[in-house]
Amino acid sequence: MNRAAEYFTRFIKQKNLRMTKQREIVVRVFLGKEGHLGIDELYSLVKKKYPEIGYATVWRTLNLLKEAKIASEVSFTGKKRKYEHLFDHKHHDHLICLKCGRCIEIVNPKIEQLQEKLARQHGFKIRSHRLEIFGFCLRCSGDKNE
Amino acid sequence: MNRAAEYFTRFIKQKNLRMTKQREIVVRVFLGKEGHLGIDELYSLVKKKYPEIGYATVWRTLNLLKEAKIASEVSFTGKKRKYEHLFDHKHHDHLICLKCGRCIEIVNPKIEQLQEKLARQHGFKIRSHRLEIFGFCLRCSGDKNE
DNA sequence: ATTGTTATTGAAAATAGTTTTCAATAAGAA
């Protein structure tokens, strides 16, 4: 059981909620899978280990994970939401390939600094931000594609 | 009739589509309203001048405007989509207030350059990007709020 | 002006994704 899972258990206790078989499994499966995970995708994975589980439970647990700051929501397309690990993971932005959907995670301290500065100039207090760059990845923009 | 509206008419003709009363009005109303406009909002505005119009027609015209690059879609919350003017409007990013919803439009060439550079380093061809900074605006983060 | 073709329209239905409801069950404190 890793730190994030322990943290979740504590979070649940603190809120006078209850640790259940279902929550344990959803959390374990989520934490065991890096990358961007959709609800359906997580639901399918969980179902393999616990076929009786309901979609609503997975959905609700994902919400708790979000509330506990263990997961964060990303949604590039405006369609299905996806979730990624937040606990023990550094902030990053995304390069998203319009062809293959591949997603490159990037960090650029200079950009982050400039954002801070920009916000400051407008008297704006930053809570979070999202930078997504859409285009074609190396593999998808070989010499052939313009 | 401004340039954008003329451009739209040409766009329609080029695609062997037809200019209708409905389209004319939706386009006029959309172009007459700066800022971020939701579909429902545009629908209501249009209905005032043309009460018989259907939601689907407004929706479809907005899609055509998007295709013609006269409008562009923005969606901060992941809930309802909004549209803003694209024709003759420069690219900009957004500072979004989590309290009042106010939205400040910003441009920062340095950030744009750094994004280009970053993408280049990953062999990534940029098509578009989206930078949204969430937090509290000057008015909403007066001395009182932490 | 009239005709013929076919794009367009509005209402309603369908879809997609998310969120809630509710009665049965189970966590966990006493």
Next chain:
DNA sequence: TTCTTATTGAAAACTATTTTCAATAACAAT
């Protein structure tokens, strides 16, 4: 073990978007 009440899964409800379809209208050709 008992009791309280949080949790569960299935289904229904909700929200926003997209499609269907029969009637209508645009507009090119007469």
